[in-house]
Amino acid sequence: MFKKYDFLIVGSGLFGAVFAQQMTKFGKKCLVIEKRSHIGGNIYCEFKEGINIHKYGPHIFHTSNKEIWDYVNSFVEFNNFTYSPLAHYKGELYNLPFNMNTFYQLWKIKNPQEVITKIQDQIIKSGITCPENFEEQAISMVGTDIYETFIKGYTEKQWGRKATELPKFIIKRLPVRFTFDNNYFNDRYQGIPIGGYNKLIEGLLQGIEVRTDIDFFKNRHEFQNIAERIVYTGKLDEFYDYKFGYLQYRSLRFEHEYINLPNYQGVAAINFTEFDIPYTRIIEHKHFEYGKQKGTVITKEYPQEWVPGAEAYYPINDRYNTEKLNKYNELVKIEDKVIFGGRLAEYKYYDMHQVIASALSKAKKMMELNHGLIR
Ligand code: FAD
Ligand code: UDP
Secondary structure, three states: OOOOEEEEEEOOOHHHHHHHHHHHHOOOOEEEEOOOOOOOHHHOEEEEOOEEEEOOOOOOEEEOOHHHHHHHHOOOOEOOOOOOOEEEEOOEEEEOOEOHHHHHHHHOOOOHHHHHHHHHHHHHHHOOOOOOOHHHHHHHHHHHHHHHHHHHHHHHHHHOOOHHHOOOHHHHOOOEOOOOOOOOOOOOEEEOEOOOHHHHHHHHHOOOEEEOOOOHHHHHHHHHOOEEEEEEOOOHHHHOOOOOOOOOEEEEEEEEEEEOOOOOOOOOEEEEOOOOOOOOEEEEHHHHHOOOOOOEEEEEEEEEEOOOOOOOOEEOOOHHHHHHHHHHHHHHHOOOOEEEOOOOOOOOOOOHHHHHHHHHHHHHHHHHHHOOOOO
16 A cells, blocks of 8 residues: 555654665655654753753763764754863862863872772772672772762762662763863764754654654554554653563653853752762853853753653663563564654663664664665
């Protein structure tokens, strides 16, 4: 039967937008549907008081992949922002990520070799030789002082679980350096789109049919029949009607506030690493774009467990959820008309550049399939 579209793309976040852009360029007809009232998924910004507000949490683009950097820059130019958040612990401020500035502020040690020896001593004392969970991994990277001050409290409120129950890979994201360098990322390229992330998404989706305020599940039967294939970027468990039960997510509550001051905290982000302070960070959005507006907007980020109806922000890739995920992925394997992609559908703690890489690679596979290069 003739289908009106080649691809129905469910979700207008980065995965959906990149996939749609690639297939449209390849000559395919795409329809993007989005259940929110705006495009862009979690990178969407709201423009208020002359400032781009990162509505779903602070986003800094970073990658070491030149192809991906050139790809995003072909839609919008990026500024030279470097993420250097601070940590707030018991009334004091420290530099992040963990580097000589942090070590000096904590211990007043100026010499990198002395710092290395101090951390090594703490690791040996901990008795951890082969880390098996988040806590052990963190201690074996930075020792016990840094762990107790900057990691344990932040992590346990962020994830709502004990650090001993979380996977190791989460902490491996953070650099540890023995130089005085406050750059939060090790990647070669970094920045914020000039004029905001919406420019990136609008560039990707230019000329493509997009319908907002449309939930795939409200009309699933009809949508399944209007395109040759479906590209699904929503929650994986929802696609299968939760038949193996809920995958767990961490959600967030954002408290935005306008302040009639040109500069509230002097930096884009301060992490509050004590467990007792209920929010994890305060974001001051104008600093991502070196804003000179008269006022400022700050956002406090409160972590919470995902419940039906809330936004699912972070997949929790622990043992319990991995077992469930494996069951869902068995169903994914036998779908031949549905492509699953992105943070929610792949249930992976992806950064933006990784989502783009995944979308480019799946689009490439589709093109090869079309040319009869693969089966
Ligand atoms: P999403 O952006 O979630 O898009 C999925 C879209 O699908 C959504 O718009 C959703 O509404 C829509 N949808 C879902 N179900 C349906 C349905 N049934 N019908 C129709 N539409 C549907 N990455 C970085 O690289 N740097 C950072 O600094 C960074 N900071 C982050 C901070 C926070 C707080 C969070 C949560 C993430 C951060 N990320 C960061 C990760 C980044 O947000 C993601 O990698 C990326 O935006 C995911 O894109 P996506 O398309 O997979 O998913
Ligand atoms: N983390 C921490 N203290 C900090 C910053 C990060 O303990 O000040 C830990 C925490 O477990 C967090 C993880 O490192 O979830 C990854 O941090 P990242 O900044 O990459 O988190 P995201 O921006 O994705 O929320």
